[in-house]
Amino acid sequence: MNLLLADDELLMLQILKAYFAKEGFQTFLAQDGEEALDLFYNHKIDLAILDWMMPKRSGIEVCQEIKKTGRAKVLLLTAKGDTNDEFLALQSGADDYLRKPFDPRILLLRAQKLLQIASKITIGELTVDLEGQKIYRCGKDVKATHKEFELMKYLALNKGQIVTRKMLLDQVWGFDYFGEERTVDTHIRRLREKIGEQPIKTYRGMGYCLEAEDE
CATH class of the missing domain: 3.40.50.2300 (Response regulator)
Incomplete structure (x- = not known):
């Protein structure tokens, strides 16, 4: 948002x-x-x-x-x-x-x-529980780590919009983070292993975008 x-x-x-x-x-x-x-x-x-x-x-x-x-x-x-x-x-x-x-x-x-932001956001077979800080796939807890949840949360709140690695680093790791931007790719890869490859699209040279599976 x-x-x-x-x-x-x-x-x-x-x-x-x-x-x-x-x-x-x-x-x-x-x-x-x-x-x-x-x-x-x-x-x-x-x-x-x-x-x-x-x-x-x-x-x-x-x-x-x-x-x-x-x-x-x-x-x-x-x-x-x-x-x-x-x-x-x-x-x-x-x-x-x-x-x-x-x-x-x-x-x-x-x-x-x-903005009618509910405590739970549903994207296809995924549910992001903002209060419980958990991600569910087909009703089953995927056991996301804190960083994986924060990544998913930011992508879900900005569903349909491309977000850059820098935006994700600033929001999830903090504005004082000085490490490699590629750490985002590593965490996205691990997140995809838990939620599936489809929802998070890669836009080369731009960033990532969370999209519903039927879009």
Whole structure:
């Protein structure tokens, strides 16, 4: 899932990015409304989380622009506490509204609800249990290792999209990992031995993509 986070507070962006990255989201950061729109038009965004009061273009303006395309869900953040502000936010087309300060875990749950991300993701004969951190094939636990599960989780949350080795390294091994990119290939090979060759497609020179067996 591709997430756009827009807020003029850099620390807030970094904190939220860490929370969402841990859950497998690919995050794009913007510190003003114009940068947010530029990212939106240059990437396939599934959800935009926008601060109401931003430089150049407000969250309301960005929301209205995004909603003209109908391509993404929008959640507005604001320090405003007036009930009329909530009305204006939803009237602008926002799908949800959250007042600051908030617990990042609550924001994460709101985002998952908007995107209808269930605790279990089914792809063909495979089931990825996000809460139990297990992978099942035809109802049987494949005994995936932690790294194998995290790889599958990220691929499942980005089903149908090609993800690069670097993206997988950043999300599964961490941004401070300095080892060989080929370690991804080794873990993918081992994962395929457990779930079958078909679901994870290799796109040479690009990366990997999780696809349903009937696609």
